Amino acid sequence: MSLLRVEDVHTYYGESHVLHGVNLTVEGGQVTAIVGRNGVGKTTLIRSIMGMTPPRRGTIRLEGREIQRLPPHEIARAGVGLVPQGRRIFPSLTVMEHLRVASRAQPEGWTIDAIFELFPQLKNRVNHYGSQLSGGEQSMLSIARALVTNPRILLMDEPTEGLAPLVVEEVGRTVARLAGSGLTVLLVEQNLPLALKLAHKVYVMSKGVIVFEGTPSDLIENHEVRQQHLGV
Ligand SMILES: Nc1ncnc2c1ncn2[C@@H]1O[C@H](COP(=O)(O)OP(=O)(O)OP(=O)(O)O)[C@@H](O)[C@H]1O
Ligand SMILES: [Mg+2]
Structure with missing residues (x-):
């Protein structure tokens, strides 16, 4: 059974019809990437899965269980973690406070100590406020905050957006490491070379529908498809 299955999802903002029947599956233990130009509906799909902008039509199944009518906190509790676009770090909370608020300890799961092993740089900044962190540190904190909820699937919405090339590489290595440890990831990424390097399967989105599904090669x-829908 696929870990996540999105079927014929239609999502609106008011009367504005943004997703026009999206279908997608994520297999457990794999990285699945979604690429596409600005404004095609990638974040709307992530918000639909999280229940933040629930679909008006269609089904979303997590390990077979329908979740499209659950509120966001129940979807999170069911095992869906989110690294939101723009990272959403709180300027007036410290690194430790971000992690404590989010942490949901599980036997064998991510602890705050294990997080600091993965991100030694965050450990050095444990009492720094969100406003004092660099873009790369904020990105790592937003990944860390999602990991301490011990999700079964991690949704990542453009984790490398706005980062310097060396930091993009660092975030890429982190995602590769998490994937190597068996974490299931649904990755929205504008950086096509990075998406192609990390993903087992890639979806291309255009104007609210999936226009391509296949392996990176x-x-x-x-x-x-690349020229028409990605401009490369
Ligand atoms: N809160 C909102 N209310 C109304 N329309 C919205 C809202 N959020 C997004 N939209 C519109 O929905 C469409 C899809 O936006 P979405 O943010 O899902 O795109 P995206 O693929 O994530 O783009 P980007 O690459 O810039 O992040 C766009 O036309 C956008 O203007
Ligand atoms: Mg987006």
Whole structure:
């Protein structure tokens, strides 16, 4: 059974119809990437899965269980973690406070100590406020905050957006490491080379629908899809 299955999802903001029947599956233990130009509905899909902008039509299943009518906190409790676009770090909370608020300890799961092993830089900044962190540190904290909820699937919405190239590489290595440890990831990423490097499967979105599904090498070979929908 797929870990996450999105079927015929239609999502609106008021009368504005943004997702027009999205279908997508995420297999457990894999990185699945979604790429697409600005404004095509990637974040809206993430918000639909999280229950923040619930779909008006369609089903979303987590390990077979329908979740599309649950409120966001129950979807989170069911095992869906989110690294939101723009990171959403609180300027007036410290690194430790971010982690304590989010932490949901599980036997064998992520502890705050284990997080500091993964991100030694955050350990050095444990009493710093969100407003004092660099972009890269904020990105790592937003990943850390999602991990301490011990999700079964991690949704990441453009974790490398706005970061310097060396920091993008660092975030990429972190995602690769998490994936290597068996974490299931649904990654929205504008950085196509990075998405292609990390993902087992790639979806291309355009104007609220999926226009391509395949392996990274399928997409590299498909010049038409790349040119028409990604402009590369
Ligand atoms: N809160 C909102 N209310 C109304 N329309 C919205 C809202 N959020 C997004 N939209 C519109 O929905 C469409 C899809 O936006 P969305 O943020 O999902 O795109 P995206 O693919 O994530 O873009 P980006 O790459 O810039 O993050 C856009 O036309 C956008 O203007
Ligand atoms: Mg977005």
